[in-house]
Each structure stands twice: as C-alpha cells, then as structure tokens.
Amino acid sequence: MELNTSNNNKKKMTVINGSHFSNLEGFYKEISQLFMQDENWKVGTLDGFDDILYGIDSNITWKNSRKSKEDLGxxxxxxxxxxxxxxxxxxxxxxxxxxxxxxxxxxxxTLFEILIEIIETHKTITLILD
Incomplete structure (x- = not known):
C-alpha cells in the first residue's frame, strides 16, 4: 500500500493484484493483507468484504482485472x-x-461483478480496473 502525498489528492492508493489469486479465498486473503494487517480476524465472506470497506477513503487499482474477471467468472x-x-x-x-x-x-x-458492485457502493473509494 502506498500513500499518495500530493496536496490535491490525500487518498491512499491501494493495489489489488489479480495475479496474486485465482479464486475467492485467494481474493479474501489479498484483501485481508491490504486492509486488515492490524486486525485479529480476516475477511472470509462477501458481507465481510463489504464491512471492511466502510471508512476506507482510497483509490483502488485492480491490476490484472481481466484475469480476475475470468477467474471469478x-x-x-x-x-x-x-x-x-x-x-x-x-x-x-x-x-x-x-x-x-x-x-x-x-x-x-459473476463473483467478479458482485465484488465490483460492492466496491462501487462505497462512495469514498475510487476503483480503477487495470
């Protein structure tokens, strides 16, 4: 996770890397590593994924999103x-x-479309599919 320090954009920059996983469990692991390092629980459900996004103010780039679209298709x-x-x-x-x-x-x-929809319901998150 990188912090963008430019004055006109104080949002964090987070990268979900689709090459790090090929199924939903792998996606949850990736998300847990990105957003839950200091927590004693990990994401394991779609509802849990939705829950952790509350309060996040971030630009999220989903790298290798085409691979994820196929994998989670x-x-x-x-x-x-x-x-x-x-x-x-x-x-x-x-x-x-x-x-x-x-x-x-x-x-x-598909699961990919559901995950995208969940992210897009959080107005403080900007999603970029790469």
Missing amino acids: FELTKEFYENKIRQGKPFNIELIQQKLDELIDGNGK
Missing part, C-alpha cells in the same frame, strides 16, 4: 452457489437457487 460463481445450496442452513437456499438460475440463464452476476 461463471464457473467459479456457479460452484460458489452450488456449494451454498449443498451446505444448506444458514443460507437462504431459495434465494441462492434463484441467483444460480439467473446466472445460468445469463442474467445473473
């Missing part, structure tokens, strides 16, 4: 939903089945 997302359905409680199986059906029908979001 249709196949991994399908597997992600199928695992949750198999696991059952505490997950809302009907909702997850609906999300899986939407994905298969070409209308659902």
Whole structure:
C-alpha cells in the first residue's frame, strides 16, 4: 500500500493484484493483507468484504482485472452457489437457487461483478480496473 502525498489528492492508493489469486479465498486473503494487517480476524465472506470497506477513503487499482474477471467468472460463481445450496442452513437456499438460475440463464452476476458492485457502493473509494 502506498500513500499518495500530493496536496490535491490525500487518498491512499491501494493495489489489488489479480495475479496474486485465482479464486475467492485467494481474493479474501489479498484483501485481508491490504486492509486488515492490524486486525485479529480476516475477511472470509462477501458481507465481510463489504464491512471492511466502510471508512476506507482510497483509490483502488485492480491490476490484472481481466484475469480476475475470468477467474471469478461463471464457473467459479456457479460452484460458489452450488456449494451454498449443498451446505444448506444458514443460507437462504431459495434465494441462492434463484441467483444460480439467473446466472445460468445469463442474467445473473459473476463473483467478479458482485465484488465490483460492492466496491462501487462505497462512495469514498475510487476503483480503477487495470
């Protein structure tokens, strides 16, 4: 993580490197290393990822984002939903089945798209896909 010290931009510059991971667990590990060095817990869920972004004021560059888009694409997302359905409680199986059906029908979001959407809901973060 680098700190940009120019007077007109006091935001931190953070780089997510898509070449450091190829699945969701690897993404969580990357994020934990970037944002949670001083914490005694690590990111392990989409909700947890969303939670740690509150209060962050940063420019985030996602390097190798095309690789991440492929890695966190249709196949991994399908597997992600199928695992949750198999696991059952505490997950809302009907909702997850609906999300899986939407994905298969070409209308659902991939994990990559979900992660981008989560980041973009935080107005103090500027995301650059590289």
